Amino acid sequence: MKVPFNYLPQQFADVEPFLAGWRELAASGEFTLGPFVERFEAKFAGYVGARHCISTNNGTDALILALKAAGVGPGDEAITAVNTFYATAGAIVAVGARPVFVDCDHRYQIDAAQIAAAITPKTKVILPVHWAGASPDLPRIVQLGKAHGLKVIEDACPAVGARLGGRHAGTFGTLGAFSMHPLKPLNVMGDGGMVVTDDDALADWMRQYRNHGMADRDHIDIWGVNMRLQPLQAVVASRVLDTVADLVRQRNGNALYLDQGLRQWPDFVTVVERCANHIEAQQLYMAAFQRRDALLGFLISRGIEAKVHYPVPLHLQKAAASLGYRRGDFPVAERQAAELITLPAHQFISTQQLDYMLETIGEFYTGKRSLTRMAESVAEHKTAETLRVNR
Amino acid sequence: MSITLTAAHVCGVVLLREDGAALLQHRDDIPGIADPGLWVFPGGHREADETPEDAARREFVEETRYRCGDLKPLTSIQGADWGYGQDFQLEFFWSRFDGVQSYECLEGQAVRFVTRVEAEQLPRCPYLTTVWDQALARASAPGLSRVPYTNLPAQISELQPALRAAFDRVIASGQYIMGPRLAEFEERFAALCQTDFAIGVADGTSALQLVWQAYGLGPGDEVITAPNSFVATASSIAMSGAKPVFADVGADLNLDPEAVAAAITPRTKGIVPVHLAGRPARMDEIRRIAEKHNLFVLEDAAQAVGARLHGKPAGSWGNAAAFSLHPLKNLFAYGDGGAIATSSPSLKDTLRQARNHGLRNREQCDYWSGNNRLDELQAALLLVNLGAFEQWTERRRALAERYHQLLSDVVEVPLQGPGEYCVYQTYVIQADHRDELQNHLQAHGVEALIHYRTPLHLQPAAANLGYRAGDFPVAERAAQRILSLPLFPAMTHAQQDRVGELIHQFYQRRC
Numbered sequence: 001m002k003v004p005f006n007y008l009p010q011q012f013a014d015v016e017p018f019l020a021g022w023r024e025l026a027a028s029g030e031f032t033l034g035p036f037v038e039r040f041e042a043k044f045a046g047y048v049g050a051r052h053c054i055s056t057n058n059g060t061d062a063l064i065l066a067l068k069a070a071g072v073g074p075g076d077e078a079i080t081a082v083n084t085f086y087a088t089a090g091a092i093v094a095v096g097a098r099p100v101f102v103d104c105d106h107r108y109q110i111d112a113a114q115i116a117a118a119i120t121p122k123t124k125v126i127l128p129v130h131w132a133g134a135s136p137d138l139p140r141i142v143q144l145g146k147a148h149g150l151k152v153i154e155d156a157c158p159a160v161g162a163r164l165g166g167r168h169a170g171t172f173g174t175l176g177a178f179s180m181h182p183l184k185p186l187n188v189m190g191d192g193g194m195v196v197t198d199d200d201a202l203a204d205w206m207r208q209y210r211n212h213g214m215a216d217r218d219h220i221d222i223w224g225v226n227m228r229l230q231p232l233q234a235v236v237a238s239r240v241l242d243t244v245a246d247l248v249r250q251r252n253g254n255a256l257y258l259d260q261g262l263r264q265w266p267d268f269v270t271v272v273e274r275c276a277n278h279i280e281a282q283q284l285y286m287a288a289f290q291r292r293d294a295l296l297g298f299l300i301s302r303g304i305e306a307k308v309h310y311p312v313p314l315h316l317q318k319a320a321a322s323l324g325y326r327r328g329d330f331p332v333a334e335r336q337a338a339e340l341i342t343l344p345a346h347q348f349i350s351t352q353q354l355d356y357m358l359e360t361i362g363e364f365y366t367g368k369r370s371l372t373r374m375a376e377s378v379a380e381h382k383t384a385e386t387l388r389v390n391r
Numbered sequence: 392m393s394i395t396l397t398a399a400h401v402c403g404v405v406l407l408r409e410d411g412a413a414l415l416q417h418r419d420d421i422p423g424i425a426d427p428g429l430w431v432f433p434g435g436h437r438e439a440d441e442t443p444e445d446a447a448r449r450e451f452v453e454e455t456r457y458r459c460g461d462l463k464p465l466t467s468i469q470g471a472d473w474g475y476g477q478d479f480q481l482e483f484f485w486s487r488f489d490g491v492q493s494y495e496c497l498e499g500q501a502v503r504f505v506t507r508v509e510a511e512q513l514p515r516c517p518y519l520t521t522v523w524d525q526a527l528a529r530a531s532a533p534g535l536s537r538v539p540y541t542n543l544p545a546q547i548s549e550l551q552p553a554l555r556a557a558f559d560r561v562i563a564s565g566q567y568i569m570g571p572r573l574a575e576f577e578e579r580f581a582a583l584c585q586t587d588f589a590i591g592v593a594d595g596t597s598a599l600q601l602v603w604q605a606y607g608l609g610p611g612d613e614v615i616t617a618p619n620s621f622v623a624t625a626s627s628i629a630m631s632g633a634k635p636v637f638a639d640v641g642a643d644l645n646l647d648p649e650a651v652a653a654a655i656t657p658r659t660k661g662i663v664p665v666h667l668a669g670r671p672a673r674m675d676e677i678r679r680i681a682e683k684h685n686l687f688v689l690e691d692a693a694q695a696v697g698a699r700l701h702g703k704p705a706g707s708w709g710n711a712a713a714f715s716l717h718p719l720k721n722l723f724a725y726g727d728g729g730a731i732a733t734s735s736p737s738l739k740d741t742l743r744q745a746r747n748h749g750l751r752n753r754e755q756c757d758y759w760s761g762n763n764r765l766d767e768l769q770a771a772l773l774l775v776n777l778g779a780f781e782q783w784t785e786r787r788r789a790l791a792e793r794y795h796q797l798l799s800d801v802v803e804v805p806l807q808g809p810g811e812y813c814v815y816q817t818y819v820i821q822a823d824h825r826d827e828l829q830n831h832l833q834a835h836g837v838e839a840l841i842h843y844r845t846p847l848h849l850q851p852a853a854a855n856l857g858y859r860a861g862d863f864p865v866a867e868r869a870a871q872r873i874l875s876l877p878l879f880p881a882m883t884h885a886q887q888d889r890v891g892e893l894i895h896q897f898y899q900r901r902c
Contacts, residue, residue, distance in 0.1 A: 008565040031718035060762035093759035190766030223626035226596035230726030
């Protein structure tokens with residue numbers, strides 16, 4: 001059996017609805033921002049519950065734009081998670097600031113309790129990450145920011161569809177950045193991203209900066225850049241946004257099923273704890289496994305496209321050499337980097353594929369494919385289904 | 392007598408026929424427009440299921456807007472911007488109305504707006520006798536009288552099946568980021584530029600920025616460039632922390648090599664010659680200067696895919712070249728896109744990595760960098776467009792030649808210089824009374840634009856660079872005189888003749 005990580009051909013099997021939107025776009029000739037982009041921005045702002053959405057060319061640009069808007073520049077420090085995608089640190093460096101890393105907790109989220117210790121007189125912002133589509137303790141981080149007079153910018157790149165206590169990821173801080181990369185919960189057929197904020201002045205500034213600093217076609221108040229979302233992708237995003245609630249529900253059903261299945265082997269597998277008042281976007285389904293590299297090879301040999309996000313934490317990358325960190329500085333992230341595996345748990349994974357993954361993992365650790373366990377698994381699936389429906 | 396009209400005054404349009412008869416199209420006579428003071432038109436844009444009547448109304452609104460281009464609506468259009476959105480309401484009144492103004496129709500009739508008092512003295516024409524019928528005729532045969540700045544749908548109509556097939560292949564592959572189509576596009580684009588490598592990037596601005604990032608440009612450095620360019624030429628230098636230093640242009644509106652030489656200081660690190668409007672800059676001379684002073688040459692070839700000087704393509708002269716593949720460019724993606732051409736292997740490696748987070752591979756990040764990738768989908772569509780590119784360029788050049796003949800007696804036309812092969816990304820004339828000419832063309836449905844109205848050194852963003860009006864007389868004079876006429880591969884000779892007629896008409900009237 002094959003268990004693919006990439007679901008894009010299935011998701012976009014029927015392209016006709018998108019083509020209809022594109023024909024309208026082509027007829028209008030509005031290929032630079034314009035009404036298609038504006039409509040998507042209004043729709044997304046409404047979806048997350050923010051006053052403004054400023055779309056960008058990708059998630060990295062969204063982070064850079066948010067950092068610039070917050071006034072982060074040379075000499076400043078930005079505190080962020082050490083277990084994140086390279087772009088989080090890349091964006092901080094792109095505005096001339098220095099990334100200051102904080103270790104993560106057992107939920108793979110930035111450890112809110114350790115942030116205070118990282119604050120220095122140079123700290124300008126706290127940049128928590130919604131890693132893998134889940135959320136850190138944002139109320140606590142926002143409170144900490146307030147106490148120290150620091151803005152909070154959320155890297156919510158993987159987290160469209162994630163909520164804490166009913167409130168959408170990216171709307172806790174002054175600014176929130178999102179990505180629409182093809183393997184994000186809200187995806188486009190290429191790169192795309194956006195920033196949300198409730199602040200009118202920041203929104204105005206970002207709109208101008210992202211389009212060459214143009215006040216209008218003939219006037220340039222500030223040197224700016226081109227970070228525009230392609231209208232073609234705005235058409236895609238507008239349609240896909242309608243499906244996000246469903247796919248998040250399906251992914252959480254799959255995650256719950258895998259959680260329960262994997263708990264059969266507590267000696268070998270550590271399943272993440274889920275918070276009651278969080279809805280996770282389940283961009284990546286991750287768990288910690290003993291003998292990770294051997295298991296990973298075994299899964300891949302059995303047609304399961306498992307991955308690792310990522311084997312080397314940011315502070316140990318060559319790019320971080322000048323930041324002065326060493327192995328041992330972030331023990332939790334370092335241990336997780338050696339144990340994590342990401343299993344395919346997206347909306348197109350079937351119950352059979354979930355069972356197959358669990359069986360294969362069981363076989364790796366116990367040496368046999370257990371029928372009993374499979375039966376248990378089916379029973380548990382029923383429970384998971386019930387939870388999924390009731391959610 | 393000059394009167395000021397308000398919403399309450401205007402009640403319709405008057406049609407003046409060639410025989411002199413004046414007829415009033417009273418708004419009360421147009422069905423569905425009962426609400427006094429407000430004319431309501433459904434449907435902002437042409438829908439697939441739009442009825443001919445709806446299309447006629449929309450055309451009517453648009454025509455009127457073109458004819459009254461120099462009047463400001465009293466309130467902004469409600470609902471959405473022109474041409475889009477759901478139903479919108481058009482407040483058909485204008486904030487200022489000096490006397491009774493006439494606007495000549497394309498068919499030799501005049502339309503003017505009248506007050507209620509005037510209207511009472513005019514015979515009313517029945518529902519839509521003239522304007523409506525014309526609009527209806529136009530809706531069924533679009534594009535005859537109006538000359539848009541570009542017409543992408545017509546240009547790509549023959550490519551539709553190939554574009555669709557390319558699109559389907561990418562979608563089915565599941566690889567939407569940096570796949571085989573991007574690699575293929577880069578190879579073919581490099582061949583077009585006659586460079587060893589090309590790197591696909593997100594847009595033309597990113598192309599400029601990435602090269603400077605890879606070069607290591609920073610505070611304290613200076614780069615010389617032209618003041619009559621798109622803002623990205625200068626902003627890409629300024630964003631790195633370096634200082635853009637402007638040098639005036641020559642009669643060809645491209646960098647004057649002598650002015651470049653005069654602007655060199657010990658801090659100068661590079662030169663950015665711009666191939667404005669698809670015309671190659673004097674690269675042979677600029678390169679000699681650069682070699683003498685050991686300067687890095689980054690060609691801003693954003694408007695010049697396919698242009699050549701002495702047979703050598705734009706993009707192959709400098710250390711690197713930045714191209715834009717925006718939909719208004721002569722080789723274009725269906726959204727923002729860009730490319731860098733270079734023959735330096737080390738620069739190529741740095742740029743490939745820099746556009747993708749500084750990643751050596753999925754797991755190893757050598758240096759922090761952003762995301763400036765060209766989408767796989769756009770690369771696939773660009774490959775299809777590349778197949779038609781030569782034909783498009785020939786068509787542009789033929790149309791430019793035709794414009795030269797139509798216009799050279801009344802305005803300054805952009806002739807090719809010796810050794811130049813211009814691709815006419817924009818057809819820029821230089822004209823006396825430019826603003827009035829532009830208004831005249833726009834009032835008659837010809838979209839003529841200005842690239843660019845304000846030179847870069849006079850923009851607010853450049854305030855701290857210390858330049859003043861008068862510093863670059865050639866560029867500043869040109870900024871008052873330049874006008875970009877519609878020129879696109881799908882343009883018809885009839886459309887071109889129409890533009891020619893209008894321009895001649897404008898200057899005849901002024902005599």
